[in-house]
Amino acid sequence: MSTYDYDLFVIGAGSGGVRAARLTALDGKRVAIAEEHRVGGTCVIRGCVPKKFMVMASDFSHQFETARGYGWTVDASFDWKTFLEHKDVEIARLSGIYAANLGKAGVELVHGRAVLKDAHTVEIVGKGRTITAERILIATGGRPWVPEGLPGIEHAITSEEAFHLPELPKRILIAGGGYIAVEFAGIFAGLGVETTLVYRGPNLLRGFDDDVRAHLAGEIEKRGIKVVLASQHERIERTDAGLISLLDNGLTIETDVVMFATGRIPYVKGLGLEAAGVALTEAGAIRVDGHSRTTAPNIWAIGDVTDRINLTPVAIREAVAFHKTVYRDTPSRIDYEAVATAVFSQPPVGTVGLSEGEARRACTDGVDVYVSRFRPMKYAFTGSDERMLVKLVVDAGSQRVVGVHLVGPDAPEIIQLAAVAVKAGLTKGQWDATCAVHPTVAEELVTLREKQTPSQMAG
Template identity: 90%
Template sequence: MADYDYDLFVIGAGSGGVRAARLTALDGKRVAIAEEHRVGGTCVIRGCVPKKFMVMASDFAHQFETAKGYGWTVDASFDWKGFIETKDVEIARLSGIYAANLGKAGVELIHGRAVLKDAHTVEIVGKDPTITAERILIATGGRPWIPEGLPGIEHAITSEEAFHLPELPKRILIAGGGYIAVEFAGIFAGLGVETTLVYRGPNILRGFDDDVRAHLADEIEKRGIRVVLATQHDRIEKTEAGLLNVLDNGLEIETDVVMFATGRVPHVKGLGLETAGVELTEQGAIKVDEFSRTTAENIWAIGDVTDRMNLTPVAIREAVAFHQTVYRDTPTSFDYEAVATAVFSQPPVGTVGLSEAEARRACRKGVDVYLTRFRPMKYAFTGSDERMLMKLVVDADTQRVVGVHIVGPDAPEIIQVAAIAVKAGLTKQQWDATCAVHPTVAEELVTLREKQRPTEMAG
C-alpha cells in the first residue's frame, strides 16, 4: 500500500465537505480539507443562511401593516448598512464554528485553492509541496450562472453581490424565476425597493406544481412585485439615470440595480478533473454513481457539484452516505424520493413529493386532488385579500398521499412534518384520522375531504 500524506483529502469546506471530513476524522483517519474562500460554503456564507436573515428583515414591513389591523401604531424605518454589518458579524461567527468543529475532530484545514494533479495528488495553488491522499472527495458546490455575451452584462450583479450592496437601491430588476429570484424579489420589495421580476418562461418556479406556481405569482404581485413573463434581456444600457433594461418583447425598464438569478452551475472550472480521470456529464456536473463515486476509482463527489438535488441537507446526507460506504463498509446511497423543500418567498412555499402533473404520469389508476384556498385567520382584521393554498395529491389506487404543496404563512415549517407522513407512505385515510389542531392553518391538511372535480382541475 502506498504511503500517502492523508487517508482522505476533501476539496471544498461547505456543508457536505465539512460533514464528510469530520465523520472520517472522528473514525481515526488522517483528513485534510481545502477551502479557497471561507469555511461554510454557499449555504452559510452566500446562500441559505444570510438569505434567510434578509427574508426575515424584509418581512417586518408586512408584519407592521398587519399590526395596524390589531390596533398597533407603528413608526419604523430600516437601516440597511446596520443590518448588513450585523448579518456579516453573524456569518463570521458561524463560519468560525464550522472551522472550530473541524479542528476539534482532528481535520487539518488548508486555506487555498486545491487542484488535482493526478488521481492521488493535489496542489494548493501558490504553495509547496504537493499533497497526496489515498482518497479524494470533491465538494466544491456551485456558482451563479450569467449569460456571457449579453450586451451590458458587466453592469449586472448576482445573488452573491446582493448580500453586500453598499446601499439599498430604489429600483431593482431581477432576472430569473427560480428559488433565488423569487426570494430576492420578496426581500427587496419588502424593504421598499421598486421590484420587477423578469422571467423567460410562462410562469415562475419551473418544476413546481402548477397550482403553486400560479398562486405564488398572484400573491407576490399583491406584495407589490411586478412580474413580467415570457421575455428576457436583449441588452442592458448604462444611462445617467441608472440602468436601462431592454427586453426582447420591446419593453424598457429603468432601474438602479440589475440582478441575474438565472441558475447555478457546478463549480468544476480549473479543478484539474481531466488529469485525474474524473468525467463530467453533458450538463457539466461531475459524473457519479449511486454511491457518489466518480469515474476515478479513488475519487468521490457530493453536493451541488454533482447536480443531483441541489439542497444543503441533501449534500449533508450524501456526505454521511459516503462515509458509511467508504469507511464503515456499509454501502449506502441517499434516497432522493420525497425530499421536502421550501422557497422563502413572501409568502413562502413548502412542498414535498410529486406535483399533480408528475403524479398523473406516475400513478397508473389516476390521482385524487384535494385543494383549498383561504384567507389565514391572521389577516381577518386587516382587509387583506391574501390567500393561502394547500393541496394534497393522492394516488387513486393505493390512496397514498404522494404530494403536499403549501403556499402561505409558515409553509416551510409545516412541510417538514408533512414530509414525514409522505416519506412513510401514509394514506389519505390516515391523514383524515388525525385530529386537527384548532385554530391553525395546518389543520386544513387533515380536514380536506372534498376531491376536486375534473372541471375544476381543468380550470
C-alpha cells in the same frame, strides 16, 4: 504505513465537505480539507443562512402593516448598513464554528484553491504546496450562472453580490424565476425597493406544481412586485440615470441595479478533473454512481457539484453515506424520493413529493386532488386579500398521499412534518383520521374532504 500524506483530502469546506471530513477524522483517519474562500460554503456564507436573515428582515414591513389592523401604531425605519453589520458578524461566527469543529476533529484546514494534478495529488495554487491522498472527495458546490454573451451583462450582479450591496437601491430588476429570484424579489420589495421580476418562462418556479406556480405569482404581485413573464433581456445599458434593461418583448425598464438569478452551475472550472480521470455529465456536473463515486476509482463527489438534488441537507446526507460506504464498510445510498423543500418567497412555499402533473404520469390508477384556497385567520380583519394554498395529491389506487404543496404563512415549517407522513406512505384515510389542531392553517391538511372535479381542474 501509507505512502500518501493523507487518507482523505476534501476539496471544498461547505456543509457536505465539512461533514465528510469530520466523520472520517473522528474515525482516526488522516484528513485535510481545502477551501479557497471561507469555511461554510454556499449555504453558510452566501446562500441559505444569510438569505434567510434577509427574508426575516424584509418581512417586518409586512408585519408592521398587519399590526395596524390589530390596533398597533407602528413608526419604524430600516437601516441597511446596520443590518449588514449584524448579518456579517453572525456569518463570521458560524464560519468560525465550522472551522473550530474541523480542528476539534483533527482535520487540517488548508486555505487555498486545490487543483487536481492526478488521481492522488492536488496542488494548492499559489502556495507552492503539493499534497497526496489515498482518497479524494470533491465538494466544491455551485456558482451563479449568467449569460456571458449578453451585451451589458458586466453591469449586472448575482445573488453573491446582493449580500454585500453598499447601499440599498431604490429600484431593482431581478432576472430569473427560480428559488433565488423569487426569494430576493420578496426581500428587496419588503425593504421598500421598487422591484421587477423578469422571467423567460410562462410562470415562476419551473418544476413545481402548477397550482403553486400560479398562486405564488399572484400573491407576490400583491406585495408590490411587478412580474414580467415570457420575456428576457436583449441587452443592458448604463446611463447617468441608472441601468436600462431592454427586453425582447419591447419593454424598457430603468433601475439602479440589475440582478441575474438565472440558476447555478457546478463549480468545476479549472479543477483539474480531466487530469485525474474524473468525467462530467452532459450538463457539466461531476458524474457519480449511486455511492457518489466518480469515474476515478479513488475519487468521490457530493453536493451541488454533482447536480442531483441541490439542497444543503441532501449534501450532508450524501456526506454521511460516503463515510459509511468508504470507511465503515457499509455501502449506503441516498433515497432521493420525497425530499421536502421550501422556497422562502413572500409568502413562502413548502412542497414534498409529486406535483399533480408528475403524479398523473406516475400513478397508473389516476390521482385524486384536494385543494383549498383561503384567507389565513391572521388577515381576517386587516384588509389584506392574501390567500393561502393547500393541496394534496393522492394516488387514486393505493390512496397514498404522494404530494403536499403549500403556499402561505409558515409553509416551510409545516412541510417538514408533512414530509414525514409522505415518506412513510400514509394514506388519505390516515390523514383524515388525524384530529385537527384548531385554529391553524395546517389543519387544512387533515380536513380536506372534497376532491376536485374535472371541471374545477380545467378551471
